[in-house]
Amino acid sequence: MKFTIDNFHFEKNKTFFIAEIGNNHNGSIDNAKKMIDLSIEAGADCVKFQMRDLDSLYRKKSLQKDGDDLGSEYILDLLRKFEFTSDQHKELFDYCESKKILYMCTPWDQVSLDILETFDVKAYKVASADLTNTPLLESLIKTSKPLILSTGMSTEEEIKITVDYLNENNAEFALLHCNSTYPAPINDINLSWMEKLKSIHPIIGYSGHERGINISMAACALGAQIIERHFTLDRSMEGPDHAASIEFQGLKDLILGIKEINSALGSNVEKNLSQGQMINKENLSKSLMASKKILKGEKITKDFIKVASPGQGLSPQNYNNLLDKIAIRDIEEEDFFYPSDLNGYVEEPSQYNFKHAWGIPVRFHDFGYFSSKITPDLFEFHLSYSDLDLDLKDYFKGHYSFDYVVHAPELFNGSHLMDLATPDRQYRDQSLQETQRVIDMTRELNKFFPSTENPKIVANIGGISMDEFIKKDQLSEYYEIFGDSLEKLDTKDVEIIPQTMAPFPWHFGGQRYQNLFVHIDDILKWCDELNLRMCFDVSHTMLACNEFKWDFYEFSEKIAPITAHLHLGDASGTNGEGLQVGDGEIDFKRLSNILNLYAPQSTFIPEIWQGHKNGGEGFWTALDKLNNLV
16 A cells, blocks of 8 residues: 655555654744754654644633643643743644654644645644544545544544544544553553554554653564654653653664564565575585595596585585486596586686786685686685785796786684784784785785786774774874875785775674775765775765665766776675675666776776686576677
């Protein structure tokens, strides 16, 4: 069922959050504006007020305090004291427009509704007390605005009667589960009834008056697409709603919690493994591999198969499928079996036609194999910390005509992540020491690849935090520390090129937060100040653009002129990196046009997750798809 409020489209795993200011401003326009600003800072989608025309809302006897009970007298006294005029409401509406947050209001009567209609209000909230007020509902329906109705004071039968009435009149509406006491006792809230409410009408939410934020987050997890909470500057202020409200920190924590719940809910349509899970699966699970050397044409029997870690080859679930297959290639002892050993087809490299100089990523130990298969313009050597102790003469003989790039390790011995930007001096000194070893090895490689001038070193330079992003106003300090680190390194005859980063990298089997070389404005500023060029990892950047709602192609146009080298792989969502070209969200034809125009001298490699497996199968597929484009 369609339900839209202004530009907010109600979809699965998104929650529309209403910060209910109501009359908690206590009659102060300054308080109201402050609460609007704090609601924006907390991340609310909407702020809501209430409007009453007391003369039309209450009977004359009540207004004259003639015969009503004490409760009505108390409420009327507070309303007279705190209620805003129509001009003040218009001032708040305009303030919300200037601050780009949605203003919503609950009209308690026809006069108030008529006034609000002159503001161009986008949607209306109906109080629990008016769910059964058919004349007011009729007027609201005539506005053709979306309606949100609280159900706290109504029985199931009353709710069904109103829903039928709204449906008969083609109203666009949502229902909120609610307990209309202030504050509401936890054991009275009955969140389980939301399931019944959803069977009455598919679009539901929760309006909470309880203490704390846990119940509202639980409502979100149970399917509430709208969460409304009363908000106050101080719960001890005068008025009936303050005690049932949350203060700024609670509002901020609640909205953050709801966003995390929405992200965690995912989908029941398909179970996908995250990049981190795939890394851990490969490291910890098992594969089918050759127990001894197998020659092409031999039948693969039980004697040829063993199961061992790591899980980089064919799953052991394919054990019986592999039996009696004919080997389509020579397989060395402890080499992995792959899907191609089942289907009989192995991807091979082709003749490629690229506008840019190109290559593939390799390790020292497989350089010999790949250099015998293809003749690219360059190889990118991906180093581990243990590679820094190797003797290069064991892997390279004589001189090679290829150029080369080096990818520095992110992880060093002792679970030490490279971090040239950390304020921790001791940690940074260790990173400087290890980075200098990478630089020294890069220069040593030049003996074997003499045609490469000023070889590039791709580096993830640090700026990682554990549990949240570093505050934006603190980032300059980290970039300045990185600049100081560059001054301390001997970079003669090499060029360090930082890599564009995804916001949520994977380290030690879990997710972290990346802060540097993610945002394009920071990249442009600091590359200019530090005289740097970049490695543009398009997969990383697409993940960042998805997370922060940036335009990927605008980002690409901005970074291309300072791009020295490219990592080309596809991406999806916020953690699906290194996908095969065409399997994600990037339009490579459009991207190639940008790169060919603004970065014509940049080199590139295909950066495909586990692309080297099965003889480089993933690389050959990617290069075929990029052929004649870039």
